[in-house]
Amino acid sequence: MQIIDRQKVSNEIESLKEKHGKDRSALIPILQALQETYGYLPYIVLQETAHALGIHPSEVEGVASFYSFFRTKEKQGKYVIRLCQTISCNLAKKANVARQLENELGIKFGQTTKDAMFTLEYTNCLGMCDQGPALMVNDRLFSKVTPEKASAIIADCRRDFLKSKFPKVVPSDVKKSGPILNHGLKAAESLKTALAMSRSAIISTIRESNLKGRGGAGFPTAIKWQLAGAAIDEKKYVVCNADEGEPGSFKDRYLLYEHIEIMLDGMTIAAYAIGAQKGFIYLRGEYQYMKKYLEEVIENRRKNNMLGANILGKDKFNFDIEIRMGAGAYVCGEETALIESLEGYRGEPRNRPPFPVDTGFQKHPTIVNNVETFIDAAIIVSKGPKWFLEHGTAKSSGTKIFSISGDCERPGIYELPFGITIAQLLKEVGGENAKAVQIGGASGKCIAKKDFNRAIAFEDISSGGSIIVFGPETDMLAVAKNFMEFFVDESCGQCTPCREGNVKLLDGIEKLEKGRCSVTYLNELLKLGETVQLASKCGLGQSSPTAFLSIMENFKSEILGRVPEKD
């Protein structure tokens, strides 16, 4: 048993407060650092943290127990192996890798080996859907893992990676680029253009381009910026939502690697337009391995006066960016949950109104935009709204960066114009024989062949960019089960319809699996799904049964009356 010296913990927390801040918003970074030191968060550590921040220990425990990356009960192994359990990795034969990992270690998932060397866990999407199955060993990422490779990875862990032969995982392949990815702009080029404009002219430019948020909801970017810009407050914030947790989505990871300068330009332009002094990049916990690189880029921009005081000589324009790591909660992709998390609370969505544009981070006006939205905005400022309007449809201008995975010949990153039909997209990626396509990740719709002539656009089928292709052999009930397990796991638990409804839907799927579900009961489940859509508090809860409902609607005859292999 580990003996922990209370005074030592207390001293450590004091030095962490110097680094991360003295108020509650420093809670999650402090807990992350302490977990790294102690391997888990024992009660004494939670207590001391609460004492140091002046909050009740139950509050700290509530936060620690909310996020899946925090462990309060048991010390983790030296190597924590997290295998992605998302549908794209399932399609790439994840089950064989899982079995082999269990064979090699002699433990089941959720357990730690007796020598405290290994902990085996499942995790939700690692953002490597085009290169699955994927797993992480601590912060180190492995893609295209086979059972043989899994065994070699464990052998390497035992040698502390001293003789590691595994290459560093590279960003995903861009299979098709377009006007956004081929922007050709140098660092700070669009920022310079913006700083020569008035604040209202920047927002007018964004408005004329009809840019809508690329996270999936499609809210007009200019409205957010205008309202935050018009709000009266001494402190305003710009937040980049890089909590790319939607299963099947990995384009933000690529964009952060390859287009980080233009993204930071976009954030800085937004800060100038709304009058913000501070920005956050909320990076998902699974992307910890990118943090160092991103911090180096940010530091370099500080040195070149692209961040900091009087940016690029613009008098009184002061802005800086801090990276905050998520801690494994899908719901934090919802902007108000993200803000709660930034403030050091459980990632539970807020009631709206008030909206973040006025009452955001610590009750100050805050805009939250997706990585891709900031990139688009920066390019629009440089190239003008007319250039952007040349692409896409009347209601969905521009192009969209898609993450394409599953049963297709050419998975990867694609930049395609809005308005493209699903059939055209499938041809592009070599997935013409698909039986169904999941548009928009777990929270999106599952589209069957009869609807492949529909378009991907805000006015038809909206998408944050995740596209998963299902081949003719795919068991659609298994797909529905995977997505429903995801939501049961990831529901923040705050409101009843999402917390309880999804558990009941999963139970129904298990009945269907066993061939023990009547049509009357299935109809009750469909009604329950509609209730969850109507009555959940946040957008994610509202969309949680969408995949289930669309799969049941399109594949009823495949799903009903099953005869299980072993009854």
Add this chain to the structure above:
Amino acid sequence: MAKILIVDDDQDFVSAVTLVLESAGYSVEIAHTRQEGLVAFGTKKPDLVLLDVMMQDPDDGFVLAQDMKKQDPKIPIVMLTSVGKVTGMSFDKDSEMVPVDDFEQKPIMPNRLLAKVKEHLSK
């Protein structure tokens, strides 16, 4: 007598304000959207504008105020809104983002409204 342009998507509010203004001898022009408002501003040549904030889009009033001031910065704009109460937001006039001459909360008493109109027309 002076001509007042009311831009507001709330029909009841427009009817009530029209009644108050016409009783005081003003002539009134009406628009219900940002687009209609900008057209009326150019064609009807009002002497003063009473402008709502949240119409089709929640920022329509701010955008329209910017567009109107670009066309003719001399015409006074009085922003009448309950946006603060609806959203909890705090807004006020600001030369760049909210370029209006006055910022009044709804509901507004008829006497105060008439006093504001008179004040800005006499400037």
